[in-house]
Amino acid sequence: MRPTSRKKMFWRWRHNPLRRPSDTAEAWIVLVTWIIALAGGVLAGQAADTAMQDSLVARRATLSAVSAVLTADADRTPVTTGDGAVWAKVRWTAVDGSTHTGLTRVEPASKAGSTVTVWTDHRGELVSSPPSATEARLQSELAGALVAFGTGGAVVGCSWAVRLRLDRRRLRDWETEWAQVDPQWRKKMNG
Structure with a gap:
């Protein structure tokens, strides 16, 4: 840095008769x-x-990871181009022993009776998987x-x-x- 540019950069700090209190x-x-x-x-x-x-x-x-069983065959082709998964109906047993059904994302063409891992909350309801x-x-x-x-x-x-x-x-x-x-x-x- 040249000395003149340093002087310009710090002009508000140097003593100067033109410097006002507002400059300081x-x-x-x-x-x-x-x-x-x-x-x-x-x-x-x-x-x-x-x-x-x-x-x-x-x-x-x-959250809890539980095994669920597909109740019907999954579609062969995904509707969206996102992650390639399809929605399918599954059944699982919650920690308290109650049986639940719901929809989750699975691989295309998965067969009824195959198991998938789903995530549930404290009530046993399906939730999205945690990161x-x-x-x-x-x-x-x-x-x-x-x-x-x-x-x-x-x-x-x-x-x-x-x-x-x-x-x-x-x-x-x-x-x-x-x-x-x-x-x-x-x-x-x-x-």
Whole structure:
């Protein structure tokens, strides 16, 4: 970095007869904004990551994997192009011993009587399978990153609003000072 560009970068911090108190205030606002945005973003992101991991672990703990039996042959071709699975009717026995039936996703052309693994909640009702450990980690990291960037962005946005008000105040002060100086300056120019 050249010395002249360093001087331009830190001009609000150097002693200068043209520097106003609002320039110093703006320099502090920028410094504090970056510190809070970075530190606050990292801390908020880590907290969101941890909370999401805890939530996914708690959800997985409330679910049970049980064996279910297909009650009818599954369709041969999937209706959608998603994961290639088809909906089929299954029957399973819940932890409390009660028998349930419902629809779940299975491989195409599965035969009646074949077993599949389904996930149930504490009432024995079908639920979607919980994310794997890798999927859960990815979800929690993405949530943490979104919260980190959101927090940092909110802090920078608030700083921008404060600096905008500061700029408006500087312009009002400048207009007031110019209104005082302009008549004297015009008199010298015309005289």
